[in-house]
Amino acid sequence: xxxxxxxxxxxxxxxxxxDKVLKxxxxxxxxxFHPDKNPGCDNSEAKFKQINEAYACLSDPQKRAAYDxxxxxxxxxxGGGGFRSGGGDFGDLGDIFETIFGGGFGGGRQQxxxxxxxxxxxxxTLEDAYHGKQAEIVVEVAQACxxxxxxxxTPGTSARRCNLCGGHGKVRAQQGFFxxxxxxxxxxxxxxxxxxxxxxxxxxxxxxxxQKLEVNIPAGVDNGTRIRLTGKGEAxxxxxxxxxxxxxxxxxxxxxxxxxGTTLLTRAPISFTVAALGxxxxxxxxxxxxxxxxxxxxxxxxxxxxxRGAGMPVLQGRGIGDLxxxxxxxxxxxxxxxxxxxxxxxxxxxxxxxxxxxxxxxDRIKHVWSDLTE
Numbered sequence: 060x061x062x063x064x065x066x067x068x069x070x071x072x073x074x075x076x077x078d079k080v081l082k083x084x085x086x087x088x089x090x091x092f093h094p095d096k097n098p099g100c101d102n103s104e105a106k107f108k109q110i111n112e113a114y115a116c117l118s119d120p121q122k123r124a125a126y127d128x129x130x131x132x133x134x135x136x137x138g139g140g141g142f143r144s145g146g147g148d149f150g151d152l153g154d155i156f157e158t159i160f161g162g163g164f165g166g167g168r169q170q171x172x173x174x175x176x177x178x179x180x181x182x183x184t185l186e187d188a189y190h191g192k193q194a195e196i197v198v199e200v201a202q203a204c205x206x207x208x209x210x211x212x213t214p215g216t217s218a219r220r221c222n223l224c225g226g227h228g229k230v231r232a233q234q235g236f237f238x239x240x241x242x243x244x245x246x247x248x249x250x251x252x253x254x255x256x257x258x259x260x261x262x263x264x265x266x267x268x269x270q271k272l273e274v275n276i277p278a279g280v281d282n283g284t285r286i287r288l289t290g291k292g293e294a295x296x297x298x299x300x301x302x303x304x305x306x307x308x309x310x311x312x313x314x315x316x317x318x319x320g321t322t323l324l325t326r327a328p329i330s331f332t333v334a335a336l337g338x339x340x341x342x343x344x345x346x347x348x349x350x351x352x353x354x355x356x357x358x359x360x361x362x363x364x365x366x367r368g369a370g371m372p373v374l375q376g377r378g379i380g381d382l383x384x385x386x387x388x389x390x391x392x393x394x395x396x397x398x399x400x401x402x403x404x405x406x407x408x409x410x411x412x413x414x415x416x417x418x419x420x421x422d423r424i425k426h427v428w429s430d431l432t433e
Contacts, residue, residue, distance in 0.1 A: 063131045063289055064375065066113035074127070078118065085114040092376075102377060129173070130303055131289050174201065174265075174293035174302040181306055183276065185313040189345040189371060191278035198304065199269050201293040204260035209298040211253050211264035218251035226250040265294040274306060279374030281318070282310040316345070321380025323370045326387055327352070334358050334388040342384060344369045352384050359416075360388040 067074050070084045088110045090096070097103035116122045179198055203209035212218055220226040224243035228250040231240050242248035256262030272291060285307055292302030310318070317324045327340060337356035341349045350369050363385050370380030394402070411417075 063287055064109065065130075065285065065287055066117055066126060068285070069109055069113040069375075070117065081114065081117055085110065085118075089114075100377070106375065130287065172295055173300050174295040176302040177292040177304045179304060179306045180309060181274075182309045182311055183280075184311055185316060185318065186345055187276065188280050188308075188310050189278065191280075192276050194274045194276055196272050196274055196306070197269055198272065199267055200291070200304070201265040202268050202270065202301075203294045203298065204257060204264055204266050206259045207257035207264065209264045209294065211257055211260060211262040211296070211298075213255040213257050216255045218249075218253045221246035221250055221252050224250065264296050264298055272304070276308070277374060279321070279372040279376075280308050280310075281320075281374070282308065284308045284374070318371060321371045321373055321378075322383055323380070324383045324385065326385045328387045328389045329354060329358075331388055331390060334386070340384075342366075342369075342382065344382060345371075350382060354386070358386055358388070360386060362386045 067076070070076075070081065070088065072080055072084045076084070089107065092103045092107040092110060094100075094104045094107060116126050177198070177200060179196060181194065181196065183192070183194075204211070206214055210218065221228075221243055223245040224230050228243055228246060228248040229240050230243050231238050243250070246252050253262050257264070260266050272288065274286060274288070276286070285305055288304040288306065290301045291304035294301045315325050323345070325342065327342065329338075329340065333340075333354055335357065337358075338354045340352050340354060342352055344350050346369065348369075350366050352364055352366060354364075363383050366382040366384070368379050369382035372379050391398075
């Protein structure tokens with residue numbers, strides 16, 4: 060099952076972003092993925108089209124309101140938002156405003172409640188985040204009742220028009236000088252009444268069942284990345300549209316690497332002889348390769364060495380980040396008699412120029428002491 064990418068994630072903005080932030084993010088990404096800047100790259104062209112589609116929706120207040128409520132289903136044929144699948148025309152302005160803003164433009168029956176969205180938390184390894192994977196999940200979710208086909212009525216029967224509201228789903232009452240319109244208390248705004256509820260679902264039109272879903276986790280996902288499966292949430296009552304299933308990814312802690320965006324970080328302890336003389340170490344990468352890291356002579360603890368292209372892949376894009384190795388010089392704790400002898404011989408030949416930082420520090424100490432004793 061393919062996952063539709065959230066428009067806000069595509070534009071790399073928060074859901075509360077204003078028009079100025081949206082426009083700035085769109086221009087930045089459009090320039091980055093424009094086909095003229097990436098000739099012959101199908102991925103960039105596809106990304107450019109996705110970015111344009113996302114901005115066209117979120118820059119329009121009415122489309123954005125529908126998207127925030129219904130997601131991608133708002134723009135699909137038969138989707139809860141009332142848009143036509145071919146473009147930005149409204150299928151029914153009354154239904155749109157009534158559903159989103161609570162207005163009474165349509166005058167007809169209240170729309171059936173859309174099923175609830177659901178959340179599923181999935182833990183993956185850093186290796187999974189690097190390579191991507193196909194995962195199978197099992198969720199218990201309310202689905203349309205099979206015996207009644209989601210209608211809520213006993214098979215062979217059907218709902219009848221509500222006598223109180225005449226099928227409109229609303230009733231009016233006089234309050235002072237005003238006429239107030241409310242959802243019908245008998246049919247709860249549906250305009251229909253089920254006289255013989257289905258025994259399997261008790262008139263709800265849905266039952267809880269376990270379902271197995273295939274989820275495509277793309278390479279480069281990070282902790283907190285959200286994948287949306289449209290229409291895989293709870294089914295709505297009496298055949299109403301289903302909600303969406305949101306999968307939140309949690310990347311487990313790795314034994315070697317830490318992650319900062321597309322950069323992988325690790326700390327490598329080296330002996331003081333390697334630090335003094337220089338050398339080379341190997342770091343196994345998540346790509347399965349062994350990456351050689353050259354250690355320059357005289358390196359100090361805390362120095363960071365960078366290996367280009369050995370980090371994490373860019374989500375939904377091209378390129379790979381870097382591997383950063385922080386060096387930690389380890390002082391030997393167990394020395395043989397011969398090793399101690401060699402170090403004492405070396406110590407006897409020291410002039411102070413071998414460690415300029417140490418020499419500079421103690422020279423400053425001497426000056427301070429001298430000033431205090433004068």
